Amino acid sequence: MLNPEMLSYVYGGLMALAILVYAILDGYDLGVGILLPTNNDTDADTMIASIGPFWDANETWLVLAVGLALIAFPTAHSVILQALYLPITIMLIGLIIRGVAFDFRAKAKIKRKKRWDTMFKLGSILAAFMQGYMLGLYVMSFDTSILSILFALLSGAGVVGAYTLIGAAWLVLKTEGELQFKAIHWCQFAGRITFIGVIAVSIVNPLINSDVYKAWFESQMPLILLAPPVLCLALFIVQDRVLNKLKRNNEKRGWLPFLISAVIFILCFFGLTYSFYPYIVPGQLTIFEAVAAPESLNFLLYGVIVVVPTIILYTLFSYRVFWGKVQPLSYY
Amino acid sequence: MLDTLLLSRIQFATNISFHILFPTITIALGWFLVFFKVRYDITNHPVWLRAYRFWVKIFALTFALGVVSGITMSFQFGTNWPGFMEKVGNIAGPLLGYEVLTAFFMEATFLGVMLFGMNRVSPRVHTLSTVIVAVGTTISAFWILSLNSWMQTPTGFELRDGIVYPTDWFAVIFNPSFPYRFSHMLLASGLTAAFLIAGVSSYRLLKKDNKHAPNMTLKVALTVACLLAPLQIFVGDLHGLNTLEHQPQKVAAMEGAWETQKGLPLVLFAIPNETTRTNDFAIEIPKAASLILTHDLEGEIKGLNEFEGVHPPVKPVFFGFRIMVGMGMLMIAVAFITRFSLWRNHKLSHWQLRILVAMSFSGWIATLAGWYVTEIGRQPYLVSGVLTVKEAVTTVASTNVAISLTAYLSVYIVLLVLYIRTLFYTADKAVQVEEYDYSIVKEVHHA
Structure with a gap:
């Protein structure tokens, strides 16, 4: 049986992992959606085929992340979700439209297919943008001044850029020929935009949020912590x-x-995460204050220990099954 | 302007009513797919593969709608009902957590293999993936019904400083109403999927589909309906007796029993009147309700008078129950008659096929009506005796809830129409398609 402090670390870490895996995995399939051409049926089919077997499981990481917040940090969960009520609604509508468009485009009448492709694209953009927008509001501690909203809008655009980047990179990996060349160009363009976005957010954020400023510039920070940001910028190049x-x-x-x-x-x-740790609601609640009852979290921990490695194993299995360049998506 | 509480209730009811339509189909349809696939593996008869291929498309579409509406649900707890998690999160959290961990990932991952991997994995692995998806949907039902049943009949917990803490997880998961509700729902899902398959197969036959597959699926579906329907009456009866023991006020509302009485009549029809606390225009069978509920003509049934102020609104529970039972009876009659005809004549008449098409979604109506009975029957509580709905609601402004409700409602109405249209459009396409050359698939499978 773990004590509440240990449980805060375990579940905080798990939630962070779920969010990160979500951003990477659903990031690439949202990115493919953002890039989906509405005037080139062949490319659209190939691009959709590249994410077909994966998007559903990718989105499940969002359910896990929200679920973990709900289970392990219920107070934080309700504070955050109530503060983000309308953006969440819009994001969910985006995800709904996108999820059903994926199926309808293959099953509806041919003349409607283009319309569903447009819906898929719009849904993807909407979901990605709102995720970034909410991240921005979160970073600004849910402040609703003009400055914060502007920052959130910038952050929304940044996330759209980042998802486009990883989506294009996914296409470089999974496609060949002409489409792959297009993807290389998309990737380069999105990379440059995201590069500017990341720099802008990194400058603006500590300037308007004093806690973040303190975390990076006033604490007894070992120099090694400078490595990640430097490495990140180098990687863009x-x-x-x-x-x-x-x-x-x-x-x-x-x-x-x-x-x-x-x-x-x-x-x-x-x-x-470094900017905000140990806060789960910036400036209000730490993970230690928000953590749920140990008897509940310990009970779930058995499942986590057994099931999470299993999930990772069969996820790898599924990526191995669909390894290599994408083939036309025939159901069955 | 409606207040946040009422709007949130309407929104949650809208969301969950829309959501439940799709799992109700997929839970059992997954097992139908397993049956088709295993029959194909054993017999190598292409008709089973055709049946599989057609219904896996419907499964994928239905599953997608279930997933997207389910994600919405997972956010609503936080956005609209923060008090729920604050008070009973220590119970609800792990149950939901186990659902995500043990079911959602498994279903979603193996669905990919099942839908798109037939030519990439061995037949055995493909059949196994189909089984895993079916197991996943059933596990998902297990956890969510365990939580729902706990909200109806909470056990295995204690209250400390107004917060619920678990004391016995076995008692929490296998709370008194869970076994009944779980089996009732699984059977409801079986019947819903069976009538959907029967309806769409009949539709194809009416459209002069001369292939063998719709005949086979029609036969399988009607056989399953004939087996499950009587079982459902039996389980439903047990479920009712369990409710009588743990939530007598719900049964009183279902029966329209305003006063405690011995030899309670069975009200076939009436309009319950909340102001006079009597039934208008009642048609009754004397003593029959006592006989059904206590297995004794003079058995005493507690009336709503014993629960004044804390019993559910009577009308929706009363009518919901009658719609569920009525639809159930109709489904049984139709299943038996058509299956008998099929056995005698080896085919169904035109009007029989038309009735089955009309009843494609009869399972939805019965299931929704049943859920309304049990959920409205729990009011004014969210968790029986522990937390009221009113205590759990959000502080978000009513305007925001009105906006989100309008948005969800419009999207859901459009999606429901599109779903049904696409379902029959897929059937139309299947009618037009020539017989496939299945030797190709076989070669791939045996490679």
């Missing part, structure tokens, strides 16, 4: 060069942009 090489020779290392994008996600996520 490496990414750009890798993509230039891929333009000349796309046969080799098609997997590299996705790996680099994923590492960039991990580093940015580290920066974010």
Whole structure:
């Protein structure tokens, strides 16, 4: 039986892991949705096929992340979700439209297919943007001044950029020929935009949020903590060069942009959690104050210990089954 | 302007009513798919593969709608009912957590393999994936019905400083109403899927589909309906007796019993009147309700007078119960008659097929009516005797809830119409398709 402090670490860590995995996995399939062309049926089919077997499980990480917040930090969960009421509603509508469009596009009448592709794209943009917008509001401690809203809008655009980056990188990995070349260009463009976005957010955030400023510039911070942000910025540059090489020779290392994008996600996520730790509601509640009853969390822990590794195993199994360049998606 | 409480209740009811339609189908349809796939593996007869391929498309569509509406549900606890998690989160949390961990990931991951992996994995692994998806949907039902039943008949907990803490997890999970509600719901799902399959298969036959598959699926579906329907009456009766023991006020509302009485009549029809606390226009069978509920003509049944102020609104529970039972009776009659005809004549007449098409969604009506009975029957409590609905509601402004409710409602209405249209459009396409060349698939499978 773990004590409440240990449980705060365990569940805080698990929740962070779920959010990170969600951002990377659903990030790439939302990104593919954002990039979906509405005037090129063949490309659209291939792009959809590349995410077909995965998107559903990817989205489940969001349910897990929200679920863990609900279970382990119920007070924080209700404070955050009530504060973000309307953005959440809009994000959910985006996810709903997108989820059903995926199925309807393949089953509805041919003439309606384009319409569903447009819905898929819009739903993806809406969901990605609202996630970023909510992240921005969260970072600003749910303040609703004009400045905070502007920051949240910037953050929304940043997340759309980041998802586009990893989505394009996924396509570089999974497609070939002309579409792959397009994806390389998309990836480079999105990478540059995201690069600017990350720098802008990193400058603005400590300036308008004094706690974040303290965490990075006034604490007894070991120099090693500077490594992640520096590495992150360096990776953007490496990414750009890798993509230039891929333009000349796309046969080799098609997997590299996705790996680099994923590492960039991990580093940015580290920066974010470091800025706020140990707070779960910025400036209001720490994970230690918000943690639920130990008897409940210990009971769930048995499941976590057995099931989470199993989930990771069969997720890897599914990626192995659909390994390699994407093939036309025939149901069955 | 409606207040936040009422709007939140309408929104939650809308969301969960829309959501439950889809799992009700997929829980059992998953097992139908297992049956089709296993029959194909054993017999190698292409008709089973055809049946599988057609119904797996419907499964995918239904599953997608269940997933997206389910994600919405997981947010609503926090956005609209924060008091629920604050008070009983220590119980509800782990049960929901186990659902996500043991069911959601498994279903979603193996659904990918099941839908798109037929040519990428061995037949055995593919059949196994189909089984895992079916097991996943059933496990999901297990946890969520355990939580729902705990809210109806809470056990295994103690209150400390107004917060619920678990004391005995076995008693929490297997609370008194859980076994009944779980089996009742699984059977409801079986009947809903059976009537859907029968209805859509009949639709294809009416459209002159000359392939063998719709005949086979029709036969399987009607056989299953004939087996499950009597079982459902039996389980439903047990469930009712369990409710009488633990939530007598709900049974009183179902029966329209205003006063405690011995030899309670069975009210076939009436309009319950909340002001006079009597039934208008009642048609009754003397003493029959006592006979059903206590197995004794003179058995005493507690009336609503014993629960004044803390009993549910009578009308929706009373009518919901009659709609559920009425629809159930109709389903049994239709299942037996059509299955008998099929056995005698090896085919159904035109009007029999038409009736089955009309009853494609009869399971939805019965299931929703049943859920309204049990959920409204729990009012004014959210968790019986522990937490009222009013105590749990959010502080979010009513305007915001009105906006979100309007948005959800419009999206859901559109999606429901599209779902039903796409279902029959998929059937139309299947009618037009020529016989596939199944030797190709076989080669892939045996490679």
